[in-house]
Amino acid sequence: MRSERCVQALNGGLHEAFERRDDVYLIGEDLLDPYGGAFKVSQGLSDRWPERVITTPISEASLFGVAAGMALRGYRPVLEIMFGDFIALGFDQIINGISKFREMYDDQVTLPLVVRTPMGGRRGYGPTHSQSLEKLLMGVPNIRVVAASEYHDLRAMTHAAIDDDEPVFLIENKLMYGRPNRRPENGYIDELSVREGSGTYPALTLSGNDFGEAAATIVTYGGMLPIAVEAATELILEHEVFCEIVVLGELLPLDLAPILESVGRTGALITAEEGTLTAGIGAEITAQVTEAAWGQLRRPVRRVAANDGVIPSAPNLENMMLPGAGEVRDAVLALDPAAV
Amino acid sequence: MTSDLARFYQQMYVIRRLEETLLEMFSAGEINGTTHTCIGQEATAAGVISHLDSERDVIFSNHRCHGHYVAFTDDVEGLIAEVTGRTTGTCGGKGGSQHLCRGNFYSNGIQGSIVPVATGIALAERERKSGAVTTVFIGDGTLGQGALYECLNMASLWRLPLMVVVENNHYAQSTPEELAVSGSISARAAAFGIPTAEITTTDVEEIHATAGSAVERIRATGEPFFMVLDTYRFSPHSKGDDTRDPAEIEARRASSDPIALIADRLDPELRADIEQAAERRVADAREAALAAPVAGAVQA
Ligand SMILES: Cc1ncc(C[n+]2csc(CCOP(=O)(O)OP(=O)(O)O)c2C)c(N)n1
Numbered sequence: 270m271r272s273e274r275c276v277q278a279l280n281g282g283l284h285e286a287f288e289r290r291d292d293v294y295l296i297g298e299d300l301l302d303p304y305g306g307a308f309k310v311s312q313g314l315s316d317r318w319p320e321r322v323i324t325t326p327i328s329e330a331s332l333f334g335v336a337a338g339m340a341l342r343g344y345r346p347v348l349e350i351m352f353g354d355f356i357a358l359g360f361d362q363i364i365n366g367i368s369k370f371r372e373m374y375d376d377q378v379t380l381p382l383v384v385r386t387p388m389g390g391r392r393g394y395g396p397t398h399s400q401s402l403e404k405l406l407m408g409v410p411n412i413r414v415v416a417a418s419e420y421h422d423l424r425a426m427t428h429a430a431i432d433d434d435e436p437v438f439l440i441e442n443k444l445m446y447g448r449p450n451r452r453p454e455n456g457y458i459d460e461l462s463v464r465e466g467s468g469t470y471p472a473l474t475l476s477g478n479d480f481g482e483a484a485a486t487i488v489t490y491g492g493m494l495p496i497a498v499e500a501a502t503e504l505i506l507e508h509e510v511f512c513e514i515v516v517l518g519e520l521l522p523l524d525l526a527p528i529l530e531s532v533g534r535t536g537a538l539i540t541a542e543e544g545t546l547t548a549g550i551g552a553e554i555t556a557q558v559t560e561a562a563w564g565q566l567r568r569p570v571r572r573v574a575a576n577d578g579v580i581p582s583a584p585n586l587e588n589m590m591l592p593g594a595g596e597v598r599d600a601v602l603a604l605d606p607a608a609v
Numbered sequence: 610m611t612s613d614l615a616r617f618y619q620q621m622y623v624i625r626r627l628e629e630t631l632l633e634m635f636s637a638g639e640i641n642g643t644t645h646t647c648i649g650q651e652a653t654a655a656g657v658i659s660h661l662d663s664e665r666d667v668i669f670s671n672h673r674c675h676g677h678y679v680a681f682t683d684d685v686e687g688l689i690a691e692v693t694g695r696t697t698g699t700c701g702g703k704g705g706s707q708h709l710c711r712g713n714f715y716s717n718g719i720q721g722s723i724v725p726v727a728t729g730i731a732l733a734e735r736e737r738k739s740g741a742v743t744t745v746f747i748g749d750g751t752l753g754q755g756a757l758y759e760c761l762n763m764a765s766l767w768r769l770p771l772m773v774v775v776e777n778n779h780y781a782q783s784t785p786e787e788l789a790v791s792g793s794i795s796a797r798a799a800a801f802g803i804p805t806a807e808i809t810t811t812d813v814e815e816i817h818a819t820a821g822s823a824v825e826r827i828r829a830t831g832e833p834f835f836m837v838l839d840t841y842r843f844s845p846h847s848k849g850d851d852t853r854d855p856a857e858i859e860a861r862r863a864s865s866d867p868i869a870l871i872a873d874r875l876d877p878e879l880r881a882d883i884e885q886a887a888e889r890r891v892a893d894a895r896e897a898a899l900a901a902p903v904a905g906a907v908q909a
C-alpha cells in the first residue's frame with residue numbers, strides 16, 4: 270500500500286504520465302525546478318523534461334488559449350493555474366474557445382487538455398486566493414469538471430484526465446495537498462466502508478455502519494470531504510445517527526447514479542460544498558435529484574455552503590464564512606432524523 | 610501555367626463575387642444570421658496566403674474570414690453551404706459565417722480571442738518541427754484587446770513561428786481608428802522585439818512581395834513577425850450597418866480597389882475567362898447549397 274501525501278500522488282501521476290506519453294506538456298507560472306510550482310505539484314518535472322515544461326509570464330487570459338492551441342494540434346497540455354481564483358481571467362477562452370471548438374467545428378477536432386488548479390480557503394489567503402470557483406464551470410457544455418479528494422486514487426485520476434479527449438478541469442484543494450492520500454483497504458478507510466462507483470472518475474460512497482439504515486445522504490467533494498467525515502463521525506458518536514457520504518469524482522457532467530442509489534436507501538439529501546451557496550453545485554444536484562427521485566425524498570433537501578460574500582483573511586472571520594463540520598451536522602439534525 | 614498575377618486576380622475575383630452573392634442572398638432571405646464580408650480587402654487574403662501551404666501551414670482567422678478561407682482552402686462550395694446552414698457546409702451548419710474549420714484553417718468570432726489559440730498552435734508546430742508558419746489575422750479594432758500583447762510577449766520570448774497580420778481597414782464596426790488606436794501600431798510589436806513591416810497600398814503584388822519576405826524570414830529563423838496592411842472595406846461592417854461618409858467610401862473605391870488596380874495588367878481575354886469562370890463557380894455553389902439538405906431538418 271502506497272502511503273503518500275496528496276501532493277506527492279498528484280506529482281507522481283504527472284511524472285508517470287510524462288514517462289508514458291511524450292505528447293504531454295506542462296504550462297504555467299513558476300514551474301521550473303527547484304521551485305516546481307507554487308504548491309509543488311509540478312516538482313521535478315522540468316529537471317527531467319526541460320523541453321516539455323514551459324514556464325510562462327503572468328498571462329492567464331491567454332494561457333488557456335495557448336493550451337487550446339496545443340491541444341488542437343495534437344498535444345496534451347496540462348495547464349497549471351496557480352490559484353483557482355485565477356480561472357476568472359480565462360473565461361473567454363474557456364467559454365468561447367475550449368468548450369466550443371469540438372462541437373462548433375463539427376467534431377473535426379478534439380481538445381485533450383487538462384487545467385489543474387487548487388481551490389479552497391482555510392489558509393488565511395483572503396478574498397482573492399481562497400475561493401472555490403468550480404461552480405462557475407458548471408453550466409459550461411463540453412468540458413469535464415473533476416474533483417480530487419484525499420480518498421480518490423489521485424495518480425489514477427491524473428492519468429485519466431490526461432488521457433481524456435475532452436477538456437478536463439481538475440480541481441485540487443490546498444489543504445488536501447498536505448494530507449495522506451488514503452485508499453480503501455479491504456473495503457475500508459478507518460471505520461468507514463467504501464464503495465467505489467464506476468466510470469472514469471468514480472464517486473466513492475462511505476458508510477459508518479456497512480450500508481445499514483442511514484438517516485441521510487451527504488453529497489460532497491474535494492476539500493469538504495474531511496469535514497463531512499468529521500460531521501458524520503460526530504453524528505454517530507454523539508447522536509447515534511448514521512449517514513452515507515457520496516464523494517463525487519466528477520462534478521460535470523454530474524455523476525447522478527451514486528447519489529440516487531444512496532438517496533434510494535436514505536430518503537434524504539444534504540449537499541455540502543465550500544463555494545458560495547447561491548447557484549452552487551448543491552443547487553444543481555438538488556434539481557437533478559428532485560427531478561429523478563422526488564418520490565424517494567422524505568425530507569426537504571438541505572444545502573450546506575459558504576455564505577454569499579467574500580472570504581475574509583482573519584481566521585475567525587474566515588471560519589464563520591466557510592461551512593464547517595458543525596454546519597453539516599446541524600443540517601442532518603435539522604432533518605429530525607430520530608423521527609424518520 | 611498561370612502567373613502569380615492571374616492567380617491573384619482569379620482568387621480576388623472569386624472572393625468578391627462570393628461576398629457580393631452572400632449579400633444578395635441575405636436580401637433574398639436565403640441566409641439566416643449574420644455575415645461580415647471583405648469586399649475591398651481581397652488583396653490581403655490573396656497576397657499573404659499565396660505564400661502559405663495549406664498542407665503544412667496554419668491560419669487562424671477572425672469574423673471577417675471568408676477571403677482568408679477561400680484563398681487557403683479554395684472551398685467556395687463548403688463556405689456557401691455553411692453560411693446557408695446546409696449539411697454540406699464546412700462545419701455542417703454549426704459554425705456559420707465566422708466559425709469555420711477545415712484542415713489547417715480555423716476561425717472564431719471573438720475579437721482578440723484567436724491570438725492566444727494561434728500562439729498555442731505555433732508552439733505546437735514548433736515542437737513538432739513541422740516547419741509550419743501559423744498566421745493570425747486581426748483588425749485594427751482588435752488592437753484594443755489585451756490578450757494580443759500577452760501573446761506578442763510570449764511569441765517573442767518563446768521564438769514562435771507566428772505571423773500576426775493586422776488588416777487595418779480604419780474602422781471597427783462604427784468606430785474609426787482615431788477613437789480606438791493610439792500611437793503607432795507597428796511600434797507595439799517592435800516593443801516586444803518582433804520584426805515588423807507596414808505597407809500602405811492595396812496592390813496585391815506589393816502585398817505579395819512584403820508578405821513573401823516575412824514568411825521567408827519566419828521559415829528561416831522560426832521567429833514571429835508582425836505585418837500591418839492598409840486596406841478598406843467597401844461593404845458595410847456586416848449587412849446594412851454603415852455610418853461612414855459615402856464620399857470617403859467612393860474615394861477609396863476609386864483609388865484602391867485591389868481588383869481594379871491589377872485588371873489592366875492582365876491580358877483582356879484571360880481576364881474575361883477568369884471572370885466568367887468565377888461567376889459560374891459562385892453561381893453553381895449557390896445553387897448547390899440551396900439544393901443541399903438543410904441542417905437539422907426533421908426527417909419525414
Ligand atoms: C470580444 C468582442 N467584442 C466585440 C465584438 C463585436 N464586433 C464584431 S467585429 C467588431 C469590429 C472589429 O473591428 P476590427 O478588428 O477592426 O475588424 P474589422 O471588422 O474592421 O475587420 C466588433 C466590435 C466581438 N465580436 N468580439
Ligand SMILES: [Mg+2]
Pocket residue numbers: 748749750776777778779780781782
Ligand atoms: Mg477594422
